[in-house]
Amino acid sequence: MDIVKRRYLYFGISLLVIIPGMIALLVWGLPLAIDFKGGSLLDIRFNTGAVPQPSQVTALYAQNGFSDSIVQTSGTNGLIIRSLDMTDAQRNQLVAAMESSFGVTITVQRFESVGPSVGQEVAQRAAGAVGLAALGILIYITYAFRGVSNAYRYGVSAIIAMLHDVAVVVGVEAIVAHFFKWEVDSLFLTALLTVIGFSVHDTIVVFDRIRENLNIYRRLPYETVVNHSIVQTLVRSINTQLTVMLTLLTLALFGGITIRHFVVTLLVGVFSGTYSSIFNASPILVVWENREWRTWFRRKESQPVG
């Protein structure tokens, strides 16, 4: 199996996902959910009839164009529903819709606008913290790989693979959010952090094998050693990914609707994390070793295009 040889094919596949995602991000942006930008809070009491399950209310809200609402039971016969800003007319329409579909009568106790529960600046500052974490990882990897030449390349490649995963997750989110009316909430931020953690973790395992093999196969070309290392760790990468993906998949299929968005984001991220550690991070080392960018814009004779 020669993964490194077809590296430009795999880079291409990554770009095929990332570029549309980035365009979607620039054109449509990421719609922010109520925990970042605030919205409306509706506090209702059910006078007659059974209190509906929160998920039923979430679904009804979604049908009426308010996705990602947060529904909480309140006392014994009430619900508190947070959603994006709505007008009085929209509220009346929703209350009427609830009364007719659940067969209940409702009193509105409170209807008011609420501010964000997670400041928007938190998301921006989180980006700063991730940047700082990337720097820390870069320094650590450079130190841990000090035995091999050009140790910093491993750190930089791991960070590139991590950025790749962030770009995939954010890009896919931008596309999906546009078509499925999803909003970016604080759970998305959590999912993104999880993906970052997983990505670097996964990449380092492959790099570790390269580090070890470089000492064993001193005569072999760098490219061959890298490829050999990827193949050797392939079973482990796939098995680890399988166990995580299996758990996430059951959660996505059978879990509650309120965490589905979160789980799907994780699924995309974990898949991307494993993909990038096999097909991007290590091949980038080879590209760097061969200084292949010198031939990117020249004649194609020596360039191995997949």
Added chain:
Amino acid sequence: MSRTYRLLIPIAVILLLAIFIDLPNSPGIHIIGINRDFTTRLGLDLVGGVQALLEADVPATTTINPSDMSIAEKIVENRVNALGVSEAVVQPAGSRRIVVELPGETDPAKALAVIKQTGLLEFIDMSTISNQQAITLVHTKINTDWAPAVSQPSENTPSVLPTTPDSSISPSGTTTSTITTTVPVQTGPTFHTVMTGADITNVGVQTNTGGGYVVAFELNAEGAQIFKDFTSSHVGQILGIVLDKEVISIPSIDTAITQGKGVIQGKFTSDEANALALQLKYGSLPIPLKVITSETVGPTLGQDSLRKSLLAGLIGGSVVILFMALYYRLPGVVADLALLCYALITYALFRLIPVTLTLPGIAGFVLSVGVAVDANVLIFERIKEELHAGRSLRQAIDLGWNRAWPSIRDSNFSTLITCLILFWFGNTFGASIVKGFSLTLAIGVIVSMFTAIVVTRTFLHLVLDNINFTQHARWFGV
């Protein structure tokens, strides 16, 4: 292998401790000096809690300065956090209300009591009444003439504000209702407020020469000046200390306090002194707040949704356990046992610290389960490789471990670095989701390293000592 058996003892001790802490009705530890109960703390998103709605206690016609409201919000948040309720949500609602949600709390009245301590501290002039009268007023509600700056009566509301201490007794009818709170107030004289807790810059608990506890405070320049002027002219008289209109202490002014530093003496116990210090520290609200409603609320993620997710999570976990056992055979079963130990220890740590578990926190935990599985997978793949290379099983196990270790170490260390920075970030900027996530992930990663390296290895050697590998090579997937 004596080393194997020596390791079994600490493993067993740790496991027994973890199980003791994990017990649903863990009795806790109540030996001399230690008083700990072990409960799982779950966040609002998972169990709900008590939601209280606070409103600025000023007339509806008064416009409230948004910056004062956000200061009040911060103070409420600090107070809730200082009382040990972590992962509470404090959120502005409209221009004059604040929503406070306390996770895991089931008694609305209890939560109410926590929040209601609005901690409006006033120093009042009690020179107008006798000492005996003052003593009878301790722990009762009184009226004061203090009004929040933002609720200055509008022009059409007549008001009589005493300007000098001498005129501080006003018949209760002459002060406008705009400046009293809606807390049931005793009818009686209205006292002049010399200054409020807003001028306090620092508070601490000290012991005095008699071994009692006193609350020491420092004032800003403005407060120090007011205090100096007042105490100089009122030596020998009483300066009442009033918290939320309740007289808590009636010290007499022994000497003029000119340095802006003073102590409140009041036969406090250590707890009382600390509670008062806490209230003074976080209690200088720019606007009085009242609690409008307080009730129990369900989880923000929805009870029904969470039940399903829990079930799905259990199914997912079982699939992973099955996969490990089927793919890696006997070592897989051993790894499953190690994973069980891992889960027990991590959960015990969550209860011990304690960590408030929210969905982000659980995400961190699940990721660390993945990390724990990964460590085992790495080791087993290495053992398999060594076996294929023709080594004996025991050699293969030791070599496999030694070779897998650098990758486990480096990958986990980089994850820990990320956790450390994210935790610092979450702590500094009050991003509790980030904090919860990084904390559980870090705990999980550390425990997973311990279980993969110590527990799995010990268990595997233990199994090896008791079976004959050559007869059961298939059990190892070779």
